[in-house]
Amino acid sequence: MSTLTVDKAGPTRNVKYGSMSRDRAWALRWSYFFLTLFAIFSLVPPLYMLITSLKGSAEISAATNPWWVFHPTLENYVGLLTSNQFQRFFFNSAMVSIVVVIITMLISIPAAFALSRMKFWGSATLATGVFLTYLIPDSLLFIPLFKMFALIGDVTGIQLINRWYVLLFIYPTLTVPFCTWIMIGYFASIPKELDEAAIIDGASWLQTLTRIFIPVALPGLIAATIFAFTVSWAQFLYPLVFTTSADQLVLPVGIVTTLIKGDVFNWGQIMTGALLGAAPPLIIYAFLMDYYIAGLTAGATKG
């Protein structure tokens, strides 16, 4: 049967080839066309941030063509970057994100090492538990966590509500499970022979971790670090719940709550703030795109 069809197709072979490559060319053209459409859809909001951030307030209220800047000015950038309040938001955000990354790594690397290499009672259950924790969203826990920290303040007198450093306790609940999970995957993919050789050579567990596991799994480590940083930087619900005074706010909440005042929307400054708030993750992404994507896709796989 199949030989028959091949024979039949024989004489028209050249034509078929031509039409196939023509089809291919058209498919390619369509691909580029739709990709351009989707790229426009993806990039309109960030580009519009940039356009608006370069406009003065007079130009914005004059309602000229919104897609074009007629009188570019940096007054919004100068205004925000010299404002003490904005610097404070930026400092708080940077501080929280960096410390959370460090805490996350200190907790998840040893845990992932133990869970991937040392089988002990309950290790499989714990690994599953870590993954389940990663699936628990912030919007489920913010009310009990808020009440818990308020109670800690009442009982011990240590006031944590409305202090930026309370976020250092809260954010690891979002970052540690995921980072542990992907580090388990990366560590498990390291050949056993490697650490067995190290043990035979007399290395301790700590040395195996720092000399073998961390260097070999460095790409995974970078991906986890990027994830922890971007999650901490972008988090909005927890800081909105836990902090209220202007000097304790992190960047996203600060921009939303202080720049939007009642009916007065200073859109030039809001867009500038949003763009500056989006800048750190975007810069990391621009330079470390492959690690970023590796971390993104690793979440759904087990090593």
Added chain:
Amino acid sequence: MVDAAIGEDSVVRPRRAAGRKGLRHALKRKSTVAFLLTLPLILLITLLVVYPAIYSVHLATLNKSMQRFVGFGNFEFLSKRDTFWLVVKQSCIFAITAVVFKALIGFIVAHFVHNIPAKGQRKWRGMLLVPWVIPPAMSTLAWLWLFDPSYSAFNYTLAFFGIGPIPWTGDAGWARFSVILVNIWYGAPFFMIMYLASLKSVPDQLYEAAAIDGANWWQRIWYVTLPMMRNIIAITTLFSLIVTFANFDIVRILTAGGPLDKTHIFATWAFRVGIEGSDIPLGASVSLFMVPILAVAAIFILRDVNKRGNES
């Protein structure tokens, strides 16, 4: 403390050869080390995830001033309120519509990216993933400005085509549309990147075999691509369902639940009731209603991830 334990362990090791007792001792040591290494993780999960989750159930059974036990009083109260059922309905519409479109768009775009020469793929992928990289709170501000009632850049553009000003966030129907649109914009790149990764892992031989058998492009997608990607599609969709269902940032910034609670979803309404309305028990009960749906999705994800783990 952890370091000290490891140090001890290495000292103990030479004794391992000494006999069965020493071996058993060392094994014991190993599990102690492992326990100490995972202790911070266990503490974090129990104190800041498991305990609050249980505490939330306790909170939900108290009255507003949190002094009296009311049992299922809060749930009864909620079930009699129309707003609550509106929130349930909207959360489901919001999550399902957004996830379906994210998955579809992600699938289509992944195919287009996969279709073009490998050299250019990186550039396109880089551009298309930008929505996922920007913190959602920040990008939603840009959308809010694009949807502004009097200065909307979309309405300005649409006016050229004679389409009248659209009340993007002012009218209930349009507000729901806008919220879902922003969510699709934010979430579709995630699907795209996941699908692209799994498209690349489908062996070319399968497509060649299908082409030799005379399969057209639709048959190739239906009989080769989809079965090969089934697992990753399931995981991604379920995962996105959880994230979308529990979403807070986009609705909060874009509409804050308005107009007339017509865009409230569980997270934003729980915030409105629990934090802004300072009725913490009621807020806790509202967010607890998310648990059944999240649990079902989580169980399926776990099953699929384990399956995937076993395959590889």
